[in-house]
Amino acid sequence: MKKDFRVPFLICSIAITGVILFQIFWIRNYYQITRDRFGREVNLAFEDAVKRESGLRNDSLEQSMFTFLSDTTQINIKSEKNKEGKTVYYISNVKNSLDSYSFSKDGLDFQLSSNSDNNRSKVIRAAAQTYRIDFLDRHIIRYFTQNQGKYISEKANSFRIDTARLRTLFRLELKKRDIIQSFVFNFNKEDTLSLNSWDSLAKKYTVITNAFPTYEHKKELNYISAMFTSPKGYQFSKTKYLLLGSLVLIIIVSISSFYLLRTISRQKKLSEIKNDFINNITHEFKTPIATVYNAIEALDDFNAIQDPVKTKRYLKISKRELERLSDLVNKVLNTSLYENAVDAFKIEKVDVDTIVKDIIQTHQPLSATVFNYHNLSNYHFVKGDKTHIYNGINNVIDNAVKYSEENPVVRIELLDEDSFLVISVKDNGIGIEKENLPFIFDKFYRVPSTRVKGYGLGLSYTKAIVEKHKGWYKVYSELGEGSTFSIAFPSTI
Numbered sequence: 318m319k320k321d322f323r324v325p326f327l328i329c330s331i332a333i334t335g336v337i338l339f340q341i342f343w344i345r346n347y348y349q350i351t352r353d354r355f356g357r358e359v360n361l362a363f364e365d366a367v368k369r370e371s372g373l374r375n376d377s378l379e380q381s382m383f384t385f386l387s388d389t390t391q392i393n394i395k396s397e398k399n400k401e402g403k404t405v406y407y408i409s410n411v412k413n414s415l416d417s418y419s420f421s422k423d424g425l426d427f428q429l430s431s432n433s434d435n436n437r438s439k440v441i442r443a444a445a446q447t448y449r450i451d452f453l454d455r456h457i458i459r460y461f462t463q464n465q466g467k468y469i470s471e472k473a474n475s476f477r478i479d480t481a482r483l484r485t486l487f488r489l490e491l492k493k494r495d496i497i498q499s500f501v502f503n504f505n506k507e508d509t510l511s512l513n514s515w516d517s518l519a520k521k522y523t524v525i526t527n528a529f530p531t532y533e534h535k536k537e538l539n540y541i542s543a544m545f546t547s548p549k550g551y552q553f554s555k556t557k558y559l560l561l562g563s564l565v566l567i568i569i570v571s572i573s574s575f576y577l578l579r580t581i582s583r584q585k586k587l588s589e590i591k592n593d594f595i596n597n598i599t600h601e602f603k604t605p606i607a608t609v610y611n612a613i614e615a616l617d618d619f620n621a622i623q624d625p626v627k628t629k630r631y632l633k634i635s636k637r638e639l640e641r642l643s644d645l646v647n648k649v650l651n652t653s654l655y656e657n658a659v660d661a662f663k664i665e666k667v668d669v670d671t672i673v674k675d676i677i678q679t680h681q682p683l684s685a686t687v688f689n690y691h692n693l694s695n696y697h698f699v700k701g702d703k704t705h706i707y708n709g710i711n712n713v714i715d716n717a718v719k720y721s722e723e724n725p726v727v728r729i730e731l732l733d734e735d736s737f738l739v740i741s742v743k744d745n746g747i748g749i750e751k752e753n754l755p756f757i758f759d760k761f762y763r764v765p766s767t768r769v770k771g772y773g774l775g776l777s778y779t780k781a782i783v784e785k786h787k788g789w790y791k792v793y794s795e796l797g798e799g800s801t802f803s804i805a806f807p808s809t810i
């Protein structure tokens with residue numbers, strides 16, 4: 318890693334690690350909270366279920382009480398107004414009038430003339446309801462009269478807690494609270510577990526609800542609680558989206574940081590390369606300008622204009638330098654224009670074979686390079702912009718000539734590969750080091766050690782043209798051995 322990037326990389330790593338640690342902290346906290354919530358929710362659900370279950374039994378007991386009080390062979394009911402004018406009912410044992418109790422209720426003031434009074438049933442209904450609310454619902458059986466207490470107590474014993482019903486009710490209550498987890502009931506004679514039993518149970522069942530009283534008198538175990546093994550499933554189901562969200566967040570932050578760093582690094586490299594390019598190009602611009610300037614000055618100052626030989630020479634120099642300048646300007650212009658050139662592409666059927674032959678012909682007289690050209694393709698036409706395709710191929714052939722030193726031989730082949738026409742250019746030149754290979758198609762990039770003049774624009778131009786034509790390019794190179802560049806365009810049939 319480059320030295321400049323250690324600091325931003327370190328900062329990003331610290332930030333991402335921080336984000337991860339915070340997420341872990343919050344998720345752990347939340348996980349713990351869901352466990353507490355589980356405890357609260359199952360307690361509430363259990364209380365509701367127990368109430369509903371005992372409510373159902375109390376409905377039957379209330380009805381039994383009503384039946385019992387209706388029995389005129391067992392129970393006498395009399396009404397009397399007390400000093401405050403309130404109606405009081407005396408309910409007594411037929412066989413023992415001392416075994417009795419009184420009962421009154423706000424708003425209840427029917428006067429009973431005899432046991433067969435029609436209002437007796439209304440009074441009894443009110444008495445049974447009051448008994449239920451005051452005692453049965455609180456799990457108490459009160460002996461107001463001996464025979465009534467005995468009767469209700471026997472009934473209560475016969476309506477023992479129905480664990481099957483409680484189980485169903487409890488499951489429903491749990492479901493309402495999004496809890497689906499198995500449980501067992503535990504009967505205990507106290508409303509809290511003794512230390513010994515607690516130890517062994519707590520090992521297995523990590524969540525135990527409060528104990529609620531029941532009418533279960535058998536073996537004096539009349540408190541019931543529900544016990545759950547670890548609520549991991551519930552905790553996970555409550556935290557999974559949070560976990561997933563965090564994971565996605567962390568991945569997004571990591572990817573964006575990576576891209577950010579990569580973009581910064583690329584921008585930095587590009588700006589360095591651009592600076593180099595500007596330095597190079599201004600130097601290149603200056604030389605022909607200075608030469609032409611000197612030539613004109615010479616013509617002017619030394620009256621060389623009178624000497625046709627000198628004039629011709631100076632003009633020739635000026636023309637050559639201006640041509641070089643124009644060539645340079647064209648190259649720079651081309652580079653800035655080709656990126657948007659796709660709209661202006663003139664699409665036609667292009668004969669690549671002729672293009673390659675033309676390029677070879679322009680190069681041959683100027684260099685000592687030996688060109689070996691083989692057209693091995695069946696069909697050498699592509700669809701595209703002729704000028705751009707010409708320039709693209711020319712850059713590769715030009716480089717093969719430029720970057721060769723002794724006895725240069727350039728082998729050019731046209732091949733069919735799948736549905737592409739491939740132009741392969743092989744040279745025996747200086748080659749390219751592996752570490753530089755990935756960059757040679759970048760704009761303004763030049764292999765640092767190269768002594769050949771250039772601007773790092775040729776291959777980036779070729780790459781852009783190939784890509785705009787939906788083709789591909791590849792390079793194989795060995796330092797000191799030579800390079801093979803292949804560029805391909807979709808062939809038209």
Ligand code: ADP
Pocket residue numbers: 712716717720744746747748749757758762763764767770771772773774775776777800
């Ligand atoms: P330029 O030739 O103007 O420098 P290019 O974009 O054409 O720019 O090439 C980029 C770099 O790739 C060159 O600087 C050169 O070092 C290297 N290169 C390109 N073609 C070859 C080749 N055939 N042999 C060796 N090096 C090459």
